[in-house]
Amino acid sequence: MSLPMRLRRAGMYVLLTAIALVFVGPFLILLSAGLKPAGQAVFSFPPDIVPRPPVLDWAVEAWTAIPFPTYLLNSVIYVGVTVPLYIVVSALCAYPLALMTFRGKNLIFFAILSTMFLPSEVMLIPRFLVVSELGMADTFAGVILPGVLSAFGIFLLRQTFAGVPREVVDAARTDGCHELRIFWHVMLPAARPTLAILGIFGFISVWNSFIWPLVVLKDSAKYPVALGIAYLAGITGTDVRSLAAGTIISIIPVVIVFMIMQRHVLEGMRGAVKG
Amino acid sequence: MAAGRIPGQRWYTPYLFVIPALVLFGVFFAWPAITAIQLSFLEYDVVSQPVFIGVENFTRIAGDGRFWTALLNSLLFLVGMFPLLVVVPLLLAVLVNQRLPGIRTFRMLYYLPVVTSMVAVGVAWEYVFHQQGVLNWILTGAGLLDQPIQYLLDPFWALPALVLVEGWKSMGFYMMIYLAGLQTIPTNLYEAAKVDGATAWHRLRHITVPLMVPYIAVAVTVEMLDAMQAFTSIYVMTRGGPQDATLTLGYYIWSAAFEHYEMGYASAMGLVLWVLMIAMAVLNYRLTRGRTVMP
Numbered sequence A: 001m002s003l004p005m006r007l008r009r010a011g012m013y014v015l016l017t018a019i020a021l022v023f024v025g026p027f028l029i030l031l032s033a034g035l036k037p038a039g040q041a042v043f044s045f046p047p048d049i050v051p052r053p054p055v056l057d058w059a060v061e062a063w064t065a066i067p068f069p070t071y072l073l074n075s076v077i078y079v080g081v082t083v084p085l086y087i088v089v090s091a092l093c094a095y096p097l098a099l100m101t102f103r104g105k106n107l108i109f110f111a112i113l114s115t116m117f118l119p120s121e122v123m124l125i126p127r128f129l130v131v132s133e134l135g136m137a138d139t140f141a142g143v144i145l146p147g148v149l150s151a152f153g154i155f156l157l158r159q160t161f162a163g164v165p166r167e168v169v170d171a172a173r174t175d176g177c178h179e180l181r182i183f184w185h186v187m188l189p190a191a192r193p194t195l196a197i198l199g200i201f202g203f204i205s206v207w208n209s210f211i212w213p214l215v216v217l218k219d220s221a222k223y224p225v226a227l228g229i230a231y232l233a234g235i236t237g238t239d240v241r242s243l244a245a246g247t248i249i250s251i252i253p254v255v256i257v258f259m260i261m262q263r264h265v266l267e268g269m270r271g272a273v274k275g
Numbered sequence B: 001m002a003a004g005r006i007p008g009q010r011w012y013t014p015y016l017f018v019i020p021a022l023v024l025f026g027v028f029f030a031w032p033a034i035t036a037i038q039l040s041f042l043e044y045d046v047v048s049q050p051v052f053i054g055v056e057n058f059t060r061i062a063g064d065g066r067f068w069t070a071l072l073n074s075l076l077f078l079v080g081m082f083p084l085l086v087v088v089p090l091l092l093a094v095l096v097n098q099r100l101p102g103i104r105t106f107r108m109l110y111y112l113p114v115v116t117s118m119v120a121v122g123v124a125w126e127y128v129f130h131q132q133g134v135l136n137w138i139l140t141g142a143g144l145l146d147q148p149i150q151y152l153l154d155p156f157w158a159l160p161a162l163v164l165v166e167g168w169k170s171m172g173f174y175m176m177i178y179l180a181g182l183q184t185i186p187t188n189l190y191e192a193a194k195v196d197g198a199t200a201w202h203r204l205r206h207i208t209v210p211l212m213v214p215y216i217a218v219a220v221t222v223e224m225l226d227a228m229q230a231f232t233s234i235y236v237m238t239r240g241g242p243q244d245a246t247l248t249l250g251y252y253i254w255s256a257a258f259e260h261y262e263m264g265y266a267s268a269m270g271l272v273l274w275v276l277m278i279a280m281a282v283l284n285y286r287l288t289r290g291r292t293v294m295p
Helices: A003-035 A057-065 A068-099 A105-117 A120-133 A140-147 A151-162 A166-174 A179-190 A192-208 A211-216 A225-234 A240-274 B013-039 B056-063 B065-096 B103-115 B118-128 B134-141 B158-182 B187-195 B200-211 B213-228 B232-237 B249-258 B263-289
Strands: none
Touching: A003 A057, A003 A240, A003 B065, A003 B103, A003 B118, A003 B158, A057 A068, A057 A240, A068 A105, A068 A140, A068 A151, A068 A179, A068 A192, A068 A225, A068 A240, A068 B013, A105 A151, A105 B013, A105 B263, A120 A140, A120 A211, A120 B013, A120 B249, A120 B263, A140 A211, A140 B013, A151 A179, A151 A192, A166 A179, A179 A192, A179 B013, A192 A225, A192 A240, A211 A225, A211 B232, A211 B249, A225 A240, A225 B118, A225 B232, A240 B103, A240 B118, B013 B263, B056 B263, B065 B103, B065 B158, B065 B200, B065 B213, B065 B249, B103 B158, B118 B134, B118 B158, B118 B232, B158 B213, B158 B232, B187 B200, B200 B213, B213 B263, B232 B249, B249 B263
8 A cells, every 4th residue: 555545544544533532422521420539520621531530439329319220120121022012013014015915905004104204292192192091101001002013114024025035935835834834934034134123223212212201101110211311310419420420321231232233233224225 | 926815814814914013003193193183173181171172272373472483493403403414424424435444333433322312412412511511622722712601501502502412413323324325326436537537526526416316315304304303302401491492393392281281282283393394395305306316
């Protein structure tokens, strides 16, 4: 590589790193604030980022100021129930839409697609009233069930199923396989990458969900962790250090899952746009 | 195989598969959508019986100064987020579309704010915006400010500050939309242009942008829907203040319904927002559809 090329490349990395700092910086500031000892100022000109020494006191304080373990467990329950349900419902619905012919097929497909064009603010109020009518206000079911139907999931899986070679399906059918067996033993394994993508996107969106649980839940013992953080931030007298520490704890699970599965997330985005 | 008889399949087999989705659709989408329309002609505070009041909610909207403030603020969000979500991410996508070792790591870092909750992002930016925070240090240090500003308490700066936060959080998402598009452009187009002596700017202007029109259209649509629905950042950082400076339609609707229990009035505002969003999506579709992809 020639010298000008090398300089160009070095310059490119400087630029890429500077931009990365813009995206990661606010989280680093939060991390730094959450780890600083009591004697070190959180805010100063010039900024004093490195905690000397890093302490976990504020993480402990945040952990006990609000029922943190409960909120984390709640979020795990919301994710753990919503995501499998949403994948199963989407896959079941996508299968006949992709591979069977029946009356009302297009109507069903367009009805489901139309849900993408209902803004969440508009649906918030009537959905809250419906959920209350069903006796599900302030319950886990009330938080979970409205989030199970996803036009995005059905759409993506329908594309995937339609891409499975017809011969495979027809061969299984002539062997006398029941449709449910074909679905379970042929289609689901073939759609594994798409299922992984839906799983991760589902995890991220349920873990971060805010406005719907805010509306449905009255009892703070059922809060997911994002609501818990807003609650912590709203308590007057919460120390800026413990708020920072608590916020960092709340994003660690989702950041870890994202880092492990990042290739799927970014590939999945591409597939979704093309689909 | 079209409608041919499939062994072991009864006429109702497909319906059994779609039933769970259809039930959820009926209960959590169709029923609420109809309820939303009904509600906007009612006065309803959840406790007492709903009263039919005709179009009174809509005439009230027309005379409600806060509604117009909220609409204006939502439109300011829309306009302010446009460069952040439609223009900048295209440049970012071009940048991370290069074949360089470690480029995946940079893509991941730029995407990080997308996967974190808006609540966490809001809290993080409160530290950045602090009077003694990093932003004030940079701006005063660079001589752009005489003295530090409390951005979230300033009626002029609060809205731009929130626009910045919302834009910053979603940039990575739009970058990936564009990256998907960029990877469909054959590289030999760029090589041919280089041979002809086209500069980087010319290649961007005359190859990338024209070929990306369909993706730009997607980004614009998603940006409009996103901007018109901004809520969580406002809830966490400003609660619509100071002096309604960050009161958006989404926040006003939520506040009318769940702080003041005016379900009918809030639903009527929701319907207006809905109609506005559909109109914008249609307009955007009309404007971009006719564009030829190749220059």
